[in-house]
Amino acid sequence: MSSADPSTYPGGQINFLYVKSKVYIHPSTRKQDNLPGFLYVFKPHPTATNNELTLGWVAECNVDKSSELYRTLLHVDSTGNEKLARRPAAYGSFSFALRFMELYSIQLRTPHPGWWAGSIVLNSKSGYDNLPVLFFHDDESESTKKEMNARKKNFEIFGEDKELFWGGSMFLSVLKKWATLVRTTVDKSVYLVNPTQDDVNNFSPHRKNGLSAAEDENADKNKGKSGSNLFSEGVNKWFTETKWTVLDKFAQLTKLTQDKLTELNNTLSQDPYYNKLISHPEVQKQLNSEYGDMAKEYLAHWAMKIREQSNRSRRIEMSDKYRDLLVEELGINRGNKLISETEILNAYEGSREVTEQEWERWFDSEGRLCITVGEVEERIFHGGVCKEIRGEVWLFLLGVYDWSTSAEDRTIIAQTLESDYKLLKTQWQENQTAQDDEYFKDQVFRIEKDIKRTDRNMELYKRTTPDEDEELAITNPHLLKLKDILLTFNQFNDKLGYVQGMTDLLSPLYYLYQDETVTFWAFAKLMDRMERNFLHDQSGILDQITTLNDLVQFMLPALYGHLESCDSNNFVFFFRMLLVLFKRELPWGTFQKLWDILFTNWCGSQFHLFVILAILQKNEWVLINTLNEFDQFLKFFNELTSGYSEEDVDEQGNPISPEEKFDLVDLLTRAELLFLKFKSMINVIDLNTKPGELSPISDNLRQLLSKEIVIKRETKRVIG
Amino acid sequence: MSKSNLSKYKIVFLGEQNVGKTSLITRFMYDTFDSTYAATIGIDFLSKTMYLDDKTVRLQLWDTAGQERFRSLIPSYIRDSHVAVIVYDVSSKKSFELLDKWIEDVKIERGENVIICIVGNKNDLTDERQVSLQDGEAKAKAHGAKIFLETSSKLGYNVKSLFKKIAKTLPEFEAAGKSGEEGASEMIDINVENTTTQDGQCQC
Numbered sequence: 001m002s003s004a005d006p007s008t009y010p011g012g013q014i015n016f017l018y019v020k021s022k023v024y025i026h027p028s029t030r031k032q033d034n035l036p037g038f039l040y041v042f043k044p045h046p047t048a049t050n051n052e053l054t055l056g057w058v059a060e061c062n063v064d065k066s067s068e069l070y071r072t073l074l075h076v077d078s079t080g081n082e083k084l085a086r087r088p089a090a091y092g093s094f095s096f097a098l099r100f101m102e103l104y105s106i107q108l109r110t111p112h113p114g115w116w117a118g119s120i121v122l123n124s125k126s127g128y129d130n131l132p133v134l135f136f137h138d139d140e141s142e143s144t145k146k147e148m149n150a151r152k153k154n155f156e157i158f159g160e161d162k163e164l165f166w167g168g169s170m171f172l173s174v175l176k177k178w179a180t181l182v183r184t185t186v187d188k189s190v191y192l193v194n195p196t197q198d199d200v201n202n203f204s205p206h207r208k209n210g211l212s213a214a215e216d217e218n219a220d221k222n223k224g225k226s227g228s229n230l231f232s233e234g235v236n237k238w239f240t241e242t243k244w245t246v247l248d249k250f251a252q253l254t255k256l257t258q259d260k261l262t263e264l265n266n267t268l269s270q271d272p273y274y275n276k277l278i279s280h281p282e283v284q285k286q287l288n289s290e291y292g293d294m295a296k297e298y299l300a301h302w303a304m305k306i307r308e309q310s311n312r313s314r315r316i317e318m319s320d321k322y323r324d325l326l327v328e329e330l331g332i333n334r335g336n337k338l339i340s341e342t343e344i345l346n347a348y349e350g351s352r353e354v355t356e357q358e359w360e361r362w363f364d365s366e367g368r369l370c371i372t373v374g375e376v377e378e379r380i381f382h383g384g385v386c387k388e389i390r391g392e393v394w395l396f397l398l399g400v401y402d403w404s405t406s407a408e409d410r411t412i413i414a415q416t417l418e419s420d421y422k423l424l425k426t427q428w429q430e431n432q433t434a435q436d437d438e439y440f441k442d443q444v445f446r447i448e449k450d451i452k453r454t455d456r457n458m459e460l461y462k463r464t465t466p467d468e469d470e471e472l473a474i475t476n477p478h479l480l481k482l483k484d485i486l487l488t489f490n491q492f493n494d495k496l497g498y499v500q501g502m503t504d505l506l507s508p509l510y511y512l513y514q515d516e517t518v519t520f521w522a523f524a525k526l527m528d529r530m531e532r533n534f535l536h537d538q539s540g541i542l543d544q545i546t547t548l549n550d551l552v553q554f555m556l557p558a559l560y561g562h563l564e565s566c567d568s569n570n571f572v573f574f575f576r577m578l579l580v581l582f583k584r585e586l587p588w589g590t591f592q593k594l595w596d597i598l599f600t601n602w603c604g605s606q607f608h609l610f611v612i613l614a615i616l617q618k619n620e621w622v623l624i625n626t627l628n629e630f631d632q633f634l635k636f637f638n639e640l641t642s643g644y645s646e647e648d649v650d651e652q653g654n655p656i657s658p659e660e661k662f663d664l665v666d667l668l669t670r671a672e673l674l675f676l677k678f679k680s681m682i683n684v685i686d687l688n689t690k691p692g693e694l695s696p697i698s699d700n701l702r703q704l705l706s707k708e709i710v711i712k713r714e715t716k717r718v719i720g
Numbered sequence: 721m722s723k724s725n726l727s728k729y730k731i732v733f734l735g736e737q738n739v740g741k742t743s744l745i746t747r748f749m750y751d752t753f754d755s756t757y758a759a760t761i762g763i764d765f766l767s768k769t770m771y772l773d774d775k776t777v778r779l780q781l782w783d784t785a786g787q788e789r790f791r792s793l794i795p796s797y798i799r800d801s802h803v804a805v806i807v808y809d810v811s812s813k814k815s816f817e818l819l820d821k822w823i824e825d826v827k828i829e830r831g832e833n834v835i836i837c838i839v840g841n842k843n844d845l846t847d848e849r850q851v852s853l854q855d856g857e858a859k860a861k862a863h864g865a866k867i868f869l870e871t872s873s874k875l876g877y878n879v880k881s882l883f884k885k886i887a888k889t890l891p892e893f894e895a896a897g898k899s900g901e902e903g904a905s906e907m908i909d910i911n912v913e914n915t916t917t918q919d920g921q922c923q924c
């Protein structure tokens with residue numbers, strides 16, 4: 001092995017990060033052949049990436065008991081602290097060492113105390129080298145026993161894999177520090193190490209060959225049961241937990257004509273959820289009251305909600321069913337070949353966050369990206385990123401840093417940005433004439449009014465003292481920074497001026513960085529993409545509404561026809577979602593994840609329109625069958641996420657239960673499939689359009705395929 | 721006709737940004753005031769049932785964004801409205817001057833088929849007042865507004881009165897009492913503030 005890296009540990013040593021003694025190899029079934037040894041992880045040199053960490057095993061008999069190495073191994077095992085030593089021999093019987101990047105999967109076989117010890121099976125990517133099965137003799141390992149006792153005291157008897165705690169599960173939780181482990185759905189005992197999307201797909205249930213039909217059927221039965229349990233839980237929850245009275249809610253419903261209502265009831269009578277709901281004694285009471293009609297209407301909405309809930313819970317377990325449901329609902333079944341099998345799988349499986357380790361692995365030791373930009377975008381698009389790395393990732397996605405830069409380049413860029421920002425800021429801050437300008441004063445007034453009421457539920461932005469009077473002056477230092485950033489932005493972009501909604505875009509960025517300069521540049525880049533939303537003539541927003549109109553007409557013609565007949569096809573009800581990219585509709589953690597995905601431009605720079613399309617597609621039935629006035633549609637979309645309260649966030653600003661309110665994963669799966677379907681439909685149409693013939697596809701629609709962000713700027717300064 | 725056949729009325733709230741439209745609605749709906757409530761962008765929609773004179777009506781309240789450039793959206797919301805509540809801030813002369821523009825927008829869209837209601841909010845800000853009660857009344861008269869009131873959503877002053885007066889102008893109640901007039905004796909679930917001694921002080 002050549003060690004080109006100049007930075008090495010002293011004396012050619014390596015750094016042991018993890019050691020476990022009494023890990024055995026069982027060369028035969030005879031007990032006396034069992035070979036005890038050390039399982040270890042080491043870092044070969046100080047700058048090694050996680051990928052270069054090495055996992056190995058060496059037999060006890062191959063380590064000299066009087067050596068430094070032996071003492072080090074015992075020390076690391078018992079204390080858990082890392083320590084330097086010479087590299088162990090890799091030549092003894094069964095010894096092996098391989099780098100993390102060569103690891104493919106780990107299988108955990110849990111122990112049955114008294115019968116057999118738990119073991120792990122390692123598989124390398126090459127698949128050639130047969131690595132020995134490693135047995136954890138927990139009863140002989142002092143460090144494992146210590147941990148077990150500690151856990152017993154705290155009643156945490158379950159390990160990383162949700163099975164009883166043992167040496168193998170302990171190993172797994174250690175590994176997670178350096179590698180991404182994904183448990184496969186096919187075999188719950190198998191974890192993929194730093195898998196690619198393809199690896200994950202290969203282990204998803206749709207590709208399985210091994211299971212017999214009988215097993216499948218059994219599985220379905222059980223799952224059906226949990227679905228209906230959830231349903232009755234839902235009904236009971238309705239009566240026990242909700243605080244409002246039934247009547248009050250009924251009164252909020254819109255009146256339908258008698259005909260519509262009969263029609264609705266006929267449709268609903270086929271619906272098992274609705275029937276179950278309606279047979280509940282409490283519901284019966286309401287139905288027989290004078291508010292019966294309204295009650296029915298209300299129940300229709302309720303049945304939809306419950307159905308959605310149980311669909312969701314089923315999706316987690318019954319993935320085949322969910323997939324079939326999607327394929328059928330979206331009309332993309334295998335027959336018409338609009339979307340390939342792999343694409344469906346990618347969209348469906350793609351809900352894994354990029355972890356810190358995974359992100360680090362994409363960069364070499366100089367901090368330069370070592371996979372392609374396309375791979376990065378595709379990966380982030382399928383699942384977003386974890387919050388620890390979000391700030392850094394956005395700087396790349398938004399274009400503050402180019403993907404081709406090295407860590408050193410970025411340090412230099414950051415310095416330039418710092419001084420550029422300072423310069424811009426002094427232009428107004430140290431210029432009294434500029435500050436006396438009427439336009440400037442009006443801007444300060446508008447900005448102050450809005451930052452005082454932006455995300456004030458977040459810890460960061462709360463009042464410094466509870467009884468402080470903000471009519472006089474803002475004192476929270478973070479709000480003051482927001483103000484400075486916005487005023488400096490006016491210096492940077494001297495045409496646009498502050499428009500309501502801009503604080504909603506700025507505040508999440510500041511929250512991530514809590515640094516004025518970095519936030520400013522991230523915001524400036526975000527505004528490239530968003531400026532068209534804030535133009536004085538509203539043309540950028542109207543462009544998007546027009547495109548959405550074309551898109552719905554093209555993709556969901558039945559729904560479009562219904563909206564049109566109700567004079568409601570102007571789609572203004574999506575105004576707010578468009579303006580600030582779902583920031584107001586979704587709880588904090590959820591919209592951030594959505595932004596991760598949108599910022600990749602992987603499915604075009606206007607993928608947010610497909611997210612809206614997915615909302616429409618998902619609710620198509622309710623929209624067509626129960627609503628028929630503009631006001632009703634508006635109310636429906638306004639209330640899609642209204643169950644969410646702004647207090648539902650924890651200290652870090654993460655929603656307490658985002659999934660309850662707005663199932664983003666489901667919507668994104670649908671949105672991606674709709675995008676792919678759209679793309680292939682355009683292809684088919686193009687193939688069938690003769691040269692010279694006018695294409696039926698509008699330019700608006702075609703632009704949806706482009707990854708270039710749409711930039712439209714204010715041309716002159718307008719007040720107001 | 722059964723009771724379930726509730727009439728619904730659409731009420732739009734208009735006026736410059738920051739005059740207190742959202743706060744008025746929030747005060748009426750939830751009887752709270754929160755100065756950190758997010759600025760309205762786009763449109764918000766709330767509805768509430770009101771019981772009055774043994775009758776029940778459902779009010780749909782449409783809250784709009786005040787910033788000038790979002791105004792192009794508003795016509796589609798004003799459409800079909802029964803009542804337009806146009807709000808200014810008594811501590812902002814500018815918001816008062818811009819009333820004319822809002823009233824014009826409403827008239828263009830709805831002609832005379834709408835009840836116009838003018839509200840001078842934030843009347844708790846006595847020291848900062850820039851628009852007098854008399855000026856407000858005069859403007860209301862000039863534009864043929866059926867209702868004029870000064871309110872404070874912060875203190876809850878005159879807010880219930882405002883909605884009661886609005887309800888009274890609706891066809892349901894026209895027979896019962898003349899619009900715009902106090903009719904305290906018929907109110908069932910709402911206490912009337914004493915609007916005759918408008919001294920800006922509130923009992924709460």
Ligand SMILES: Nc1nc2c(ncn2[C@@H]2O[C@H](COP(=O)(O)OP(=O)(O)O)[C@@H](O)[C@H]2O)c(=O)[nH]1
Binds near residue numbers: 737754842874875
């Ligand atoms: N002092 C005072 N402040 C108010 C009153 N009503 C609203 N505000 C404040 O004025 C600002 C704007 O209110 P908001 O309801 O959002 O106005 P909108 O833009 O018209 O919807 C907020 O900071 C409110 O706290 C009031 O009656 N008195």
Ligand SMILES: [Mg+2]
Binds near residue numbers: 741759760783786
């Ligand atoms: Mg508002």
